[in-house]
């Protein structure tokens with residue numbers, strides 16, 4: 001708890017270009033729940049270097065992502081928006097937690113196994129201990145809730161195990177975080193293969209809508225989206241392509257699938273795809289405009305980053321000092 005509110009932490013990596021899936025599935029949700037919590041939304045750039053990155057590119061993407069948080073509607077005066085790498089407590093706590101995490105636990109992480117297979121030439125120790133850094137992110141702010149996708153649940157479970165283990169030895173040091181349950185964001189699939197999640201790392205750019213795609217590109221990608229053979233707009237398991245488009249349409253318009261079926265009753269796929277494209281443009285265009293404005297306002301952004309970094313440092317240090325004392329590090333001389 002912080003100022004009478006529960007603490008919420010989440011983070012995103014600045015790798016790849018953010019997609020409509022990231023927005024509708026996560027970022028939009030972050031905005032809608034932000035008021036209820038004391039929030040920390042981090043750009044987790046330290047996680048990104050577990051796979052090789054181009055430095056200039058990483059720096060540019062991190063700035064873009066942070067700007068997008070604000071453009072999407074997170075007020076930086078109320079939400080602590082910052083770069084993970086600017087707050088040294090993440091690395092310091094991660095080291096300590098490494099000493100309370102078992103090799104066997106990390107070996108079981110399915111994301112590690114997947115990534116190790118994908119980057120067989122660079123299975124570094126950071127990739128292995130990635131979940132410990134994530135645990136440090138969360139525990140550093142005494143977070144109560146963490147909105148995460150299903151793919152990160154195993155890491156959150158591990159975070160809880162580590163925190164409980166630590167508390168078991170040293171007393172109540174960490175708040176035990178819970179997964180944010182409640183309104184979950186829409187799960188958006190690839191426009192070219194509705195069996196696959198829409199992904200920032202898809203090799204086929206037509207499968208994903210990027211947040212920075214211009215209106216023409218967006219409409220064109222929807223026109224090309226894979227549909228099914230039934231020819232009618234119906235929300236069913238047998239029509240995964242149309243089902244995905246209905247999900248996107250509903251997430252953008254606030255309508256329900258049933259309303260959408262009625263709206264497009266007797267009309268073909270062409271009409272519907274056009275409408276989905278326009279609905280997406282009407283959501284992304286204002287975001288892109290705000291992004292462009294913010295990007296022009298360097299001083300404002302820099303000021304926000306500076307102030308929020310200090311805030312994050314302040315709260316993280318409180319936890320860190322407590323933990324350092326518990327494990328037996330000498331007191332600091334003032």
Ligand code: TRP
Pocket residue numbers: 009010011012013044047133134137138146147148152
């Ligand atoms: N690992 C998360 C992902 O790739 C990002 C992340 C890092 C995170 N630290 C976090 C998410 C802490 C929630 C809380 O999606």
